[in-house]
Amino acid sequence: MNALRLSLLPLCCLLLTPSAFAADASIAPSWSANASKGRYASRCLSPAPERGLAPAGTLLWGTRRSWDGGQRTDERRSVLVSIDNDNFVVPAPNVKSVSLRRGRLVASPDATYGLVGTVFRGTSGDGKSVDVALCGAEPSHQDPDVMWYRIEAWNPMAQQWENPCISNSYVQNPRAMVVAGVWDSGGQHKDAPGKLTLACELGAISKCIDWGYKPWGERNGQSLAGLHQACTRMARADYCGDGRSHALEYTTIDMYDSLGVLSRTTETSTSWDPARASFEAAWAPDGATCLARTRDGSSVNTILAECPGRFSADPAPDLGNGDHCVVGREGMTPDTVMLRNRSYGRP
Structure with a gap:
């Protein structure tokens, strides 16, 4: 889970x-x-x-x-x-x-x-x-x-x-x-x-370590330092990679990564309902690499205005398994994605 x-x-x-x-x-x-x-x-x-x-x-x-x-x-x-x-x-x-x-x-x-x-x-x-x-x-x-x-x-x-x-x-x-x-x-x-x-x-740095992304650790011979840094962006919904958060308090999220430290949750429990969740974003150490929607309910255009030139709608990458981006960064492919997340979105 x-x-x-x-x-x-x-x-x-x-x-x-x-x-x-x-x-x-x-x-x-x-x-x-x-x-x-x-x-x-x-x-x-x-x-x-x-x-x-x-x-x-x-x-x-x-x-x-x-x-x-x-x-x-x-x-x-x-x-x-x-x-x-x-x-x-x-x-x-x-x-x-x-x-x-x-x-x-x-x-x-x-x-x-x-x-x-x-x-x-x-x-x-x-x-x-x-x-x-x-x-x-x-x-x-x-x-x-x-x-x-x-x-x-x-x-x-x-x-x-x-x-x-x-x-x-x-x-x-x-x-x-x-x-x-x-x-x-x-x-x-x-x-x-x-x-x-x-x-x-209660900060993102320690939470991401607690979730399994130890910056001193390795998985399949690869360092987890980059995943930890990407996680700190994801935890705070720092889409532009400038330190500004678009997260809401007590928002339930599900994260899954390319190295298999955490995998996508597909079973329903008291704390998570996959049917209510939708894909939010893919992440790199410097912020989001593609975006489907925002966590706080603001429009994607708001994010585009906050970090002009970072994202483009053409093409909008499809990462597979229902993870489809609305905007993405140039050169991004499913193979280069480190971390993804789903969330319920704004209540």
């Missing part, structure tokens, strides 16, 4: 359980002497008051857009975009740097040293410096490659440590996973040595 709601509702039974953040041997608490000085002494204590619940299905990082509690700002903004893996504000004892092993942080030079309590230097979407504390770690119950981290960032407006991850009524204390590289405001992934992304639970 691949039909998934962008709010991660199929996992709510797991996520509603309070996390113990049980540490493994490499993530045991380790506080340095200067960790008790100034504002850093207050990190990782009691949670700061929640500054407003907000749906997060259209967000890339799954983080707050701004520290003032409002979410009316540009969705391509974020209070936390990346951290520097070797730039510590408060280092753990005997840890010189931190590397990423699949989906887990590993201390260097000795991987047995703990990292909880470390404060990293991070960067916000507008390029400002932000301090980020690693407060806890919990191995994923579903994937041994992944560690979920509880993080806090220093809110300069409230002058306190807060969880930068957006929550909703289903996930009220979101965690984050670590992914190599960075994403810019246009949704483009870039390899950046020394930079890591903290992808919160």
Whole structure:
């Protein structure tokens, strides 16, 4: 079953359980002497008051857009975009740097040293410096490659440590996973040595990994990095590949790819009715490669106006199995399609 709601509702039974953040041997608490000085002494204590619940299905990082509690700002903004893996504000004892092993942080030079309590230097979407504390770690119950981290960032407006991850009524204390590289405001992934992304639970980056598209993984000898990037576009309905979302909250979607990580759902269940769904789009790492309709109900002409020259109606590719495009990109063929999706469309 691949039909998934962008709010991660199929996992709510797991996520509603309070996390113990049980540490493994490499993530045991380790506080340095200067960790008790100034504002850093207050990190990782009691949670700061929640500054407003907000749906997060259209967000890339799954983080707050701004520290003032409002979410009316540009969705391509974020209070936390990346951290520097070797730039510590408060280092753990005997840890010189931190590397990423699949989906887990590993201390260097000795991987047995703990990292909880470390404060990293991070960067916000507008390029400002932000301090980020690693407060806890919990191995994923579903994937041994992944560690979920509880993080806090220093809110300069409230002058306190807060969880930068957006929550909703289903996930009220979101965690984050670590992914190599960075994403810019246009949704483009870039390899950046020394930079890591903290992808919160309700953002597209972590959801696509949870759905099976691990950027460090392989399928039939092929890297899944491109499929993961295409998935982040698909999850947000970023047709133009410019970071703008055309998704709706709690929209049920079905995705299927050329490598067979996920296949098309044809059986009816309580969460998916194939008879109600129709083909929406095909996807590449830089956005949609062809489009049948939009997820939010806007006209296809609206998308054509947003990214002029990207799509053409002549010819409109037929991908087979009922997946017929209204507009497509030049040179696109069924053989070049990485990822497709179906959805119910606007209610």
